[in-house]
Amino acid sequence: MTGTLAPAARPHEAAAHRDPNVLRWLGAFVSSAVGDNVYYIALSWAAVQAGTPTQAGLVTAASALPRALLMLGGGVVADRYGPRRVVLGSTAVRCGLVLTAAALLLATGPGLWALGAVAVLFGVVDAVFLPAAGALPARITGRAQLARVQGMRGLATRLANVLGGPLGGLGVALGGTAGAFGLAALLVGASWPLLLAVRVGPLPPGERQERRAVPAELRDGLRHIRKDAVLGPLVLAAALSDLGFVGPMNLGLTVLAQQRGWGSAGMGWVLAGFGTGAGAASLLLTWRGRVPRAGAVLALTTLLGAAAVAALAQVPSVAGAAGVALLVGLSAGMSGALAGALVQARAGAAYIGRVTAVVTLVGFGVAPLTFPLVGGAVAAWGSGPVFAVCAAVSGLGGVVVLAAGALRRAELT
Numbered sequence: 001m002t003g004t005l006a007p008a009a010r011p012h013e014a015a016a017h018r019d020p021n022v023l024r025w026l027g028a029f030v031s032s033a034v035g036d037n038v039y040y041i042a043l044s045w046a047a048v049q050a051g052t053p054t055q056a057g058l059v060t061a062a063s064a065l066p067r068a069l070l071m072l073g074g075g076v077v078a079d080r081y082g083p084r085r086v087v088l089g090s091t092a093v094r095c096g097l098v099l100t101a102a103a104l105l106l107a108t109g110p111g112l113w114a115l116g117a118v119a120v121l122f123g124v125v126d127a128v129f130l131p132a133a134g135a136l137p138a139r140i141t142g143r144a145q146l147a148r149v150q151g152m153r154g155l156a157t158r159l160a161n162v163l164g165g166p167l168g169g170l171g172v173a174l175g176g177t178a179g180a181f182g183l184a185a186l187l188v189g190a191s192w193p194l195l196l197a198v199r200v201g202p203l204p205p206g207e208r209q210e211r212r213a214v215p216a217e218l219r220d221g222l223r224h225i226r227k228d229a230v231l232g233p234l235v236l237a238a239a240l241s242d243l244g245f246v247g248p249m250n251l252g253l254t255v256l257a258q259q260r261g262w263g264s265a266g267m268g269w270v271l272a273g274f275g276t277g278a279g280a281a282s283l284l285l286t287w288r289g290r291v292p293r294a295g296a297v298l299a300l301t302t303l304l305g306a307a308a309v310a311a312l313a314q315v316p317s318v319a320g321a322a323g324v325a326l327l328v329g330l331s332a333g334m335s336g337a338l339a340g341a342l343v344q345a346r347a348g349a350a351y352i353g354r355v356t357a358v359v360t361l362v363g364f365g366v367a368p369l370t371f372p373l374v375g376g377a378v379a380a381w382g383s384g385p386v387f388a389v390c391a392a393v394s395g396l397g398g399v400v401v402l403a404a405g406a407l408r409r410a411e412l413t
Contacts, residue, residue, distance in 0.1 A: 016145040017152060017286060021199050025140055028194035029133075030156045032091065035187030037164020038171060039098055042180035043119060045172050046105065051112045059116045063123025068365030070127035075357025076217045078132035083139060083353060084200045086132035088192065093125050095189040102181035130364065131357035138344035138352050139200040144413050146344050147294065150337035151285025158279045221354025230295075230346045231355060233404035237397040238339045239362040241302055244394030245332065246367035247374035248309055248387050249274070255375060256313060256383045266318040273322035277329025285337050295410035298338040299401035305331030306395030313387035341412055 016022045040060065047056035078086045101118045108114075137149045167187075171180030211217075225231045257267035291297055308328040315321045340359075347355040377386045401407050 015289065016141050016148045017289075019141065019145075022141055022145075022149065022152075024194050025136065025198045026152055026156055028191035028198070029153065030160055031187050031194070032133075032191040033157060033160030034163050034167065035098075035184045035189075035191070037160055038168040038180060038187060039122075039184035041165065041168030042171065042177050042184055043101075043115065045168075045180065046101075046177040047112065047115050049177065050115065055112055059112055059119055062116045062119035063126060064365065064368065066120055066123040067126045067130070068361065070124060071131065071357050071361040071365060072218055072354070073214055074128040075131040075135075075221065075354035076214050077128050078135050078353025078357070079221070079350060080211060080217065080353075082200070083132040083135040084195070084198060086128060086353075087136060088195055090125050090129035090132065091188060091192050091195060094122065094129065095185050095192070097122055097125065098181050098185040098188060102178045102185060105176070105178035105181060130360050131353050134340075134356035134360055135344075135352040136198075136200070138347070139349065140198060143345045145289065146341035147285050147291045147337065147412050148289035150341045151282045151287075151289075153340075154278065154282030154333055154337055155286060158275060158282065161275075218354065221351055222358070224348070224351045225355060225358060228346065229404070229406035230342070230410055233400050233407045234339065234342055234346070235355070235358055237298075237302065237400040237404075237407075238343075238359055239366075239397075240400065241306075241335065241339075241394050241397035242363045242367045243370060244306065244390045244392070244396070245309065246363070247370040248312070248390045249328070250368075251371045252374045252378060252383070252387065252390070253312075255378045256387075259378075259383060260316065260318075260321075262318050262321070266321075269318050269322045270325045273325035274329035277326040277331075278333035279329075281330050281333030281337065285334070291338060291412060293409075294338050294342060294412045295401060295408045298335055298342065299398045299408060301331045301335040301338070302398035302401065303395055305335060306391045306398065309394060310388045310391035313383040338412075342407075342410055345412055346410070 044056060044060045047059040050056075051059070097118055101115070104114055104118075137146065137153070141149055167183065168180055171183040175182065212220075225235055253270065254267065257263070257270065260266070262270070285291070305328055308324055308331060312321060312324045312328065315324050343355055343359055344352065374386060374390065377389075
């Protein structure tokens with residue numbers, strides 16, 4: 001069920017937004033992402049019903065630890081067996097886990113331990129699924145289309161976030177938590193036949209590797225990143241950008257809204273500004289497709305986004321903060337998509353899973369650990385200094401890109 005030509009070997013490459021193969025992948029991505037949103041809503045609702053808010057928080061966070069611990073190994077699995085095969089297998093397991101949660105709720109009304117077990121197992125599977133899912137676009141289209149594919153993926157993520165909340169609430173309202181879990185399983189499962197129809201090219205003969213022990217293959221992947229003139233600084237830049245960005249734009253923004261007296265409605269407007277900016281960046285990439293001097297644009301948008309994060313804590317009004325947040329979203333959406341496209345273009349088919357795992361680990365595993373630090377720092381020193389320090393860390397990512405000549409000059413065409 002795989003194609004006969006690697007994506008880079010297509011003599012007349014179709015634009016990604018007109019390529020049926022890419023569109024099948026996109027449909028699967030949307031269905032799976034909406035299902036994930038519904039699943040997390042169902043899980044949090046069931047946990048709140050079964051225990052205290054603190055216990056519910058522990059249940060909903062239970063998947064983070066195995067995901068972080070096993071992510072690098074998941075990248076090895078994606079490279080060893082191919083991202084399409086791994087995504088198909090892990091999607092089936094994820095669907096089965098959510099169905100199991102629905103069945104348990106119908107049969108026994110499980111307590112916190114059962115819900116926590118489902119969350120932990122979901123995190124284990126996610127550690128394999130996320131690197132493979134991130135690696136798949138590089139195997140279904142050519143280098144020149146990667147920026148457009150990242151734009152399409154960004155639009156799909158926004159759509160999933162918009163649809164997931166109402167659908168999760170509707171599932172709980174009509175069928176209780178069991179019904180919401182069932183809906184999540186249906187949406188995740190619906191992505192499977194679409195993924196089955198996606199064609200990927202085989203590894204080029206020069207990039208095929210012999211299987212070895214998992215630690216040895218992982219070391220090879222890390223060595224590949226370290227020695228590459230583009231990948232090494234690119235992974236470092238992405239890590240710095242995430243570490244400085246995630247804290248203030250999540251927990252930090254909530255605390256800032258409380259301190260300013262904006263209320264939940266005001267924070268909603270600020271988040272809407274960010275989402276609008278990020279969506280505009282994705283739409284621009286989907287429409288334009290080609291981004292000249294991608295490395296230089298990555299540096300510029302990273303620095304611009306960092307400056308906007310620092311400015312966010314200095315704006316007193318909701319309207320002003322929403323405008324600044326729009327700039328943050330536009331810059332972050334562009335820089336994130338370009339970083340992802342450059343990673344996929346440079347990693348090489350044999351290493352794409354491991355490289356994606358390293359990049360994903362920071363965003364999904366390490367960066368969220370800064371939430372308590374950001375919250376405590378804001379309480380001690382106020383929003384302005386903390387946002388400024390976080391922005392400086394994020395801005396260092398742009399400095400790294402500028403300082404690395406090969407990365408600064410990198411192109412996607």
